[in-house]
Amino acid sequence: MGPREVVIFCSMEEDHWEPTLIRGALWHHGIRSRVLGYKSLEKVDENALCIVLSTHKKKEAALICPGDLAKPIVLAGHDITQEYIMKRFAVSEDEIVVYGEPYALLPKLAMDQDFLSQMRGKAVLGPLLDTREYSTYPAIEKNEFVSIMTSMGCMKRCGYCTYGRTFSGLYSKKFSRRSRPWKSVQKELIDFMGKGINVFALLADQFLSADPEENQELYALASNWDVKKYGRPMLTFTISPLEVLGNRSLLKAMSMLFQIYPRYSIDSFDPDTLALLDLDFDASQALEALEFLTHLRLSFRINYIFIRPGMTLRRIEKELNHFKSIAAATSYMTPYEKLLLAFDLFSHDLQAMRGTSVWEEKRVHEGYEAWLQPEILRVMSKIQEAMRGEMGHLQTTNKRDEPLHAIIDAGLVEIKS
Numbered sequence: 001m002g003p004r005e006v007v008i009f010c011s012m013e014e015d016h017w018e019p020t021l022i023r024g025a026l027w028h029h030g031i032r033s034r035v036l037g038y039k040s041l042e043k044v045d046e047n048a049l050c051i052v053l054s055t056h057k058k059k060e061a062a063l064i065c066p067g068d069l070a071k072p073i074v075l076a077g078h079d080i081t082q083e084y085i086m087k088r089f090a091v092s093e094d095e096i097v098v099y100g101e102p103y104a105l106l107p108k109l110a111m112d113q114d115f116l117s118q119m120r121g122k123a124v125l126g127p128l129l130d131t132r133e134y135s136t137y138p139a140i141e142k143n144e145f146v147s148i149m150t151s152m153g154c155m156k157r158c159g160y161c162t163y164g165r166t167f168s169g170l171y172s173k174k175f176s177r178r179s180r181p182w183k184s185v186q187k188e189l190i191d192f193m194g195k196g197i198n199v200f201a202l203l204a205d206q207f208l209s210a211d212p213e214e215n216q217e218l219y220a221l222a223s224n225w226d227v228k229k230y231g232r233p234m235l236t237f238t239i240s241p242l243e244v245l246g247n248r249s250l251l252k253a254m255s256m257l258f259q260i261y262p263r264y265s266i267d268s269f270d271p272d273t274l275a276l277l278d279l280d281f282d283a284s285q286a287l288e289a290l291e292f293l294t295h296l297r298l299s300f301r302i303n304y305i306f307i308r309p310g311m312t313l314r315r316i317e318k319e320l321n322h323f324k325s326i327a328a329a330t331s332y333m334t335p336y337e338k339l340l341l342a343f344d345l346f347s348h349d350l351q352a353m354r355g356t357s358v359w360e361e362k363r364v365h366e367g368y369e370a371w372l373q374p375e376i377l378r379v380m381s382k383i384q385e386a387m388r389g390e391m392g393h394l395q396t397t398n399k400r401d402e403p404l405h406a407i408i409d410a411g412l413v414e415i416k417s
Contacts, residue, residue: 005032005045006110009063010053010077012037018053018077020147020203023137025103025129031110033137038062046070049110053077056089056097072120074109076102082162082355084123085170097123100170101152104129125170128152131180136188145199146192150185150218150237153177154205158267159278159362160305162355163205177206179217186221190230199234208243208250215250222253234259238303241266241281244289255296264293265303269322270315273308276364277350278357287325294329299337302326307349309368311376313415320411327404335394338404342390346383346407379414386410 006026008019012035019035026033036042041064044050050069053076054062063069071094081099083089091097096119098105105126109116129152136148154164155177168175189200209215235258244251244264254260268274269283293300306319323345330338349369350358358364390403 005034005048006051006106007044007048008033008035008051008053009038009040010035015053016147017203020137021103021134021149022051022076022106023139024134024149026107026110027137028133028135029107029111031107039064044069049074049116051076051102051106053079055079055083056095057083072096072116074098074102074106076106076126078163081166081170085166086355091121091123093121096120098126099123100125100167101128102126103152104133128171128174128178131178132184134180135184136192145201145236146188146197147201147203148185148188148192149180149203150207151177151179151204155209156206156240157278157357159276159357160350160353162353165357166355177209177214179215182217182220182224185217186224189233193231193233197233198231200236202235202237204237207237208239208247210242210246212247212250215247218254219250222250222257225257227257232257232259234261236261236263238263238265240264241286241289244292245285248292251292252296255298261299261301262293263301263303264290266290267303267305268308269319272310272315273305276309276358276362277305283322287322290326291329294332297332299333302341302344303348304345305348305350306346307369307372307380309350309364309371311372313375313379316376316379317412317415320408320415323408324405327402327408330404335403338402339387339390339394342387342404342407346380346387379411382414383407383411 008022010019023033023035036044038054039062048070051074052059052063056075059073059075060066066073073094074096076098080097084097084099096109096116103126105124109119131149131152134149136146153167153176154161155168157164157168192200208218212219235254237260239251239262251260266286267277267279269286271282274282326341326345327338330341333341350364352359352364352366352368354360386407390406394403
């Protein structure tokens with residue numbers, strides 16, 4: 001007989017993805033779970049299966065009373081996977097390390113006490129999850145939104161991300177993007193809407209494939225959605241330029257059936273930065289895809305890496321002119337939405353992480369920001385000053401309808417001064 005409960009320890013401020021997927025994999029087998037922060041003082045049942053999403057090196061510091069937890073403790077997730085691949089370490093008898101995808105193995109550890117005992121002291125590559133064996137956990141904690149998984153696996157090799165590169169190496173040809181059956185997704189949407197939830201985050205390592213033939217489950221979901229019967233819930237998800245361009249008909253259909261609020265990953269308009277990040281599109285394709293999204297009159301957010309190595313005034317000037325195209329194309333958005341786009345475009349930096357091609361092959365490491373030229377810092381400072389000013393205008397008058405234009409112009413003026 002398995003443990004009476006499963007407790008997942010993670011960083012409550014940062015983690016959402018992995019605990020959500022773990023709970024869904026457990027719930028498909030009827031296994032209840034809860035999520036606690038690393039330093040939680042809540043009581044844990046002495047027979048609980050404790051899953052810790054931390055590196056081996058940091059686990060003792062992460063848990064406030066590790067000695068009080070039932071043994072063995074299961075270490076799982078992306079962080080432990082990266083650590084185990086880069087630096088093999090000894091696993092104690094009180095531990096089980098699951099690297100790679102943990103979702104299919106954890107239910108077995110929770111249900112089978114003999115198997116749990118056999119795995120003590122071992123590090124094991126988790127088998128890939130069959131997406132038919134997943135059910136969204138029913139707990140509604142904040143009554144704001146529910147995360148529903150639509151697919152697993154990412155076939156892209158973005159230079160700033162360890163996921164596709166790492167997992168394709170671990171599983172070789174077996175690793176693929178696996179869609180969840182549309183009927184399961186539809187049923188969960190309808191069930192949660194019946195409980196008053198109308199906003200859903202569609203979780204996927206890669207929400208769309210650029211090849212529309214690989215998105216048949218999403219096509220089926222759209223084809224079988226009756227707006228009059230079910231309504232139009234809001235769906236959020238992440239897409240990139242080539243995925244937009246390859247799936248215009250699907251996105252158009254979804255925009256008519258649902259309220260869709262995508263996060264659009266441009267990442268950069270600068271060709272040298274796109275090459276640094278191993279991205280397979282260019283600025284013209286990114287703008288073409290954006291034009292399509294604005295043609296649908298969608299509200300959306302943007303992923304953009306503004307602060308990165310190799311910044312020059314000339315490159316920034318070209319980027320700001322591309323940003324002006326975004327500002328013009330999104331003229332239908334509210335001032336608040338335009339201010340959010342400004343935050344998206346100017347507030348993010350390249351996170352150099354071990355295991356990525358940016359770190360391992362391009363030799364971009366932490367602290368590269370210290371080498372940015374003073375004139376670059378002045379432009380960035382002027383842009384941030386303009387952003388603060390536009391926030392103030394919005395809070396006091398709500399009449400500034402072009403905050404994005406104003407912020408972009410502030411950067412261009414500083415470059416030319």
